[in-house]
Amino acid sequence: MAYKRSAMMEERLAGNRERILEAARKLVAAGGFREARVAAVAAEAGVSTGMIYRYFPSKGDLFVEVLSAAVENEVGILREIARGKGSATEKLAAAVASFARRALRGPHLAYAFIAEPTDVEVEAARIGDRRKFGNVFKEILKAGVEAGEFPAQNIDVTAACIVGAFTEALIGPIGPTRRARQNEAELVAAIALSCVRCVGAAPPAKRTARSRKI
Amino acid sequence: MAYKRSAMMEERLAGNRERILEAARKLVAAGGFREARVAAVAAEAGVSTGMIYRYFPSKGDLFVEVLSAAVENEVGILREIARGKGSATEKLAAAVASFARRALRGPHLAYAFIAEPTDVEVEAARIGDRRKFGNVFKEILKAGVEAGEFPAQNIDVTAACIVGAFTEALIGPIGPTRRARQNEAELVAAIALSCVRCVGAAPPAKRTARSRKI
DNA sequence: AGAAAAAATGAATCATAATTCATTCAATGA
DNA sequence: TCATTGAATGAATTATGATTCATTTTTTCT
Numbered sequence: 001m002a003y004k005r006s007a008m009m010e011e012r013l014a015g016n017r018e019r020i021l022e023a024a025r026k027l028v029a030a031g032g033f034r035e036a037r038v039a040a041v042a043a044e045a046g047v048s049t050g051m052i053y054r055y056f057p058s059k060g061d062l063f064v065e066v067l068s069a070a071v072e073n074e075v076g077i078l079r080e081i082a083r084g085k086g087s088a089t090e091k092l093a094a095a096v097a098s099f100a101r102r103a104l105r106g107p108h109l110a111y112a113f114i115a116e117p118t119d120v121e122v123e124a125a126r127i128g129d130r131r132k133f134g135n136v137f138k139e140i141l142k143a144g145v146e147a148g149e150f151p152a153q154n155i156d157v158t159a160a161c162i163v164g165a166f167t168e169a170l171i172g173p174i175g176p177t178r179r180a181r182q183n184e185a186e187l188v189a190a191i192a193l194s195c196v197r198c199v200g201a202a203p204p205a206k207r208t209a210r211s212r213k214i
Numbered sequence: 215m216a217y218k219r220s221a222m223m224e225e226r227l228a229g230n231r232e233r234i235l236e237a238a239r240k241l242v243a244a245g246g247f248r249e250a251r252v253a254a255v256a257a258e259a260g261v262s263t264g265m266i267y268r269y270f271p272s273k274g275d276l277f278v279e280v281l282s283a284a285v286e287n288e289v290g291i292l293r294e295i296a297r298g299k300g301s302a303t304e305k306l307a308a309a310v311a312s313f314a315r316r317a318l319r320g321p322h323l324a325y326a327f328i329a330e331p332t333d334v335e336v337e338a339a340r341i342g343d344r345r346k347f348g349n350v351f352k353e354i355l356k357a358g359v360e361a362g363e364f365p366a367q368n369i370d371v372t373a374a375c376i377v378g379a380f381t382e383a384l385i386g387p388i389g390p391t392r393r394a395r396q397n398e399a400e401l402v403a404a405i406a407l408s409c410v411r412c413v414g415a416a417p418p419a420k421r422t423a424r425s426r427k428i
Numbered sequence: 429a430g431a432a433a434a435a436a437t438g439a440a441t442c443a444t445a446a447t448t449c450a451t452t453c454a455a456t457g458a
Numbered sequence: 459t460c461a462t463t464g465a466a467t468g469a470a471t472t473a474t475g476a477t478t479c480a481t482t483t484t485t486t487c488t
Contacts, residue, residue, distance in 0.1 A: 003456045003463055013465085034334075038446060048467045050448080059446065154404035157383050161408040164382020165375035190368040194375040198412040217433055217486045227435085252476060262437045264478080273476065435484070441477080448471070456463075 017055045019045045024066045033063065033118045060121030067122060071129040074099065078136045088144030089201040093192040095140065096166050100188045103170045134159045141199060151200045162195045169194070231269045233259045238280045243320055247277065247332045274335030281336060284327060285343040288313065292350045302358025303415040307406040309354065310380050314402045317384050324384065348373045355413060365414045376409045383408070 005013070023045035027036040038059050042049045056062040081095045137159040144150040169191045219227070237259035241250035252273050256263045270276040295309045317324035327340070351373040358364040383405045 005464090006455080009455070009465095016465095037444090042468095049446085050467055051465085053447070054465075153407070154400075157401065157404040158408050160383040160385075161379035161405065161412070164378035164380070164385075165412065166378070168378020168381065169371050169374040187368075187371065190371040191375065193367070194372050194412055197414045198375070198379065198408055200411045215433090215487095219434090220486080223435095223485070230435095251474090256438095263476085264437055265435085267477070268435070429488100431486105431488090433484100433486075435482105437482070438479100439481105440479085443476080444474090446471105446473080449468100450470095451467080453466070454464085456461105458459100458461090 016045075016047065016051065020047065020052060020055055020062070021066060021069070024062055025070065028063070028066060033122070036063070058121075060119055063118065063122050064125040067125055068129060071132060074102075075132050075136055078133075079139075082136050082139045088140055088147060088149045089196055092137070092140050092144070092162075092199065092201070093196050095136070096162070096192045096195045097188050100166055100170055100191050101184075104184055104188070130163075134163055137162050144199065144201065149201060153200065158199055161198055165195055165198060166191050230259075230261065230265070234261065234266060234269055234276070235280060235283070238276055239284070242277070242280060242326050246326050247336070250277070272335075274333050277332065277336050278339040281327060281339055282343060285346065288316070288327075289346050289350060292347075293353075296350050296353050302354055302361060302363045303410055306351070306354050306358070306376075306413065306415070307410050309350065310376070310409045311402050311406040314380060314384060314405050315398075318398055318402070344377070348377050351376050358413065358415065363415060367414065372413055375412055379409055379412060380405050 020041065024036060024041045027040055027044055038052055039049055041062070042052055052059075052062065056065070077098060078095045081091055081098060084091065086094070134156075138155050141150065141153075141155045141158055145152055145155070169187075234255065238250060238255045241254055241258055252266055253263055255276070256266055266273075266276065270279070291312060292309045295305055295312060298305065300308070327343070352369050355364065355367075355369045355372055359366055359369070383401075
């Protein structure tokens with residue numbers, strides 16, 4: 001007859017699962033999917049490789065969960081900004097800046113969930129995640145267009161462009177190198193400004209001398 | 215004592231190398247790096263696997279060459295646009311549209327270049343290639359800013375944003391998701407327009423879509 | 429033609445990393 | 459306490475695919 005798990009035991013098991021997820025997240029953040037091997041995750045979590053498989057059907061499933069948790073969290077933050085107060089332009093700039101600031105702190109994680117390709121399973125999951133992500137920006141865009149703040153445009157394309165733009169600027173090799181970006185705040189501001197321009201909004205007349213009428 | 219290779223023999227050997235490269239390119243274009251195994255390349259080229267290694271030190275080297283040839287070609291086209299005539303705005307729109315059109319035509323190759331993961335060796339090469347890419351756009355940006363056509367800005371950041379923007383916008387249609395593509399011309403126009411706005415140029419009055427220089 | 433050199437072959441080997449499972453260890457309940 | 463179930467281990471297995479190399483075939487030269 002089945003034994004009942006004591007509360008303490010129950011808790012420990014949940015803790016194991018949590019520790020595995022956390023270890024996986026940490027390894028991805030540190031070195032991308034490529035370096036997050038099952039054995040490494042197990043070592044990081046302080047458990048055996050076999051244990052991973054008690055909690056997750058496969059490596060793919062584990063990473064799908066890591067990915068979706070990170071995206072869920074990120075989307076939550078951005079959506080709050082999107083639904084908060086302020087003009088669409090302000091919200092767009094705030095959302096981009098918010099993401100950028102966090103990404104600069106854990107670049108590999110941002111890269112992994114935006115861009116780094118992996119096995120089919122994870123790739124498939126990312127497709128959904130990516131969409132969720134774009135949707136937040138679409139929300140802002142839609143509101144901005146309806147308010148007459150942005151010109152009419154193909155919202156799907158622009159949303160993708162925005163996501164691509166700040167992503168590449170943050171982690172790609174074209175943007176300022178790590179050494180060259182002495183000033184994080186300035187970089188974040190420059191990226192946000194590019195994104196704001198990308199939707200055709202009149203940029204807030206600040207330091208950028210020539211603001212254009214659109 | 216070494217034998218001298220006859221002209222015909224020489225030619226055949228060069229032909230072998232070429233056929234291997236071409237087979238690799240074809241397989242990548244057809245199914246991405248993932249499906250371009252050494253054995254498959256050999257079969258496609260009609261040679262043995264061992265032969266690959268007579269011509270290329272490793273699989274990585276082979277694919278680096280495939281990639282860089284494609285990029286060289288692409289960058290050449292874009293640079294020509296960048297150095298041709300027209301305003302910076304027009305050149306920017308033309309360059310983006312030109313790339314996008316080709317990408318939509320050879321989706322896998324573009325995808326492989328843009329995003330698909332591979333071994334470190336190829337990944338490293340791609341980073342360099344991406345930079346070359348960004349440089350073309352920096353050229354256009356610099357000229358545009360100097361001409362007073364674009365507002366003063368952080369060129370490194372904007373160039374990265376542009377490359378990221380059209381790249382990301384294309385991944386939807388060319389990536390593994392590849393949904394039914396509606397109207398190619400319209401998509402290309404929308405992407406180019408977003409990129410033009412991104413630099414802060416006043417979008418050309420009406421006919422942005424059709425100013426196809428190349 | 430025939431010996432030496434070079435090219436080509438592809439099965440065998442090596443490398444990497446995920447997954448399994450026989451075994452050990454710990455918790456449960458009589 | 460002790461028999462039983464469930465949890466945990468990690469070495470062995472499996473899977474995939476690149477790379478090697480002993481052998482065969484072709485080319486070159488006398």
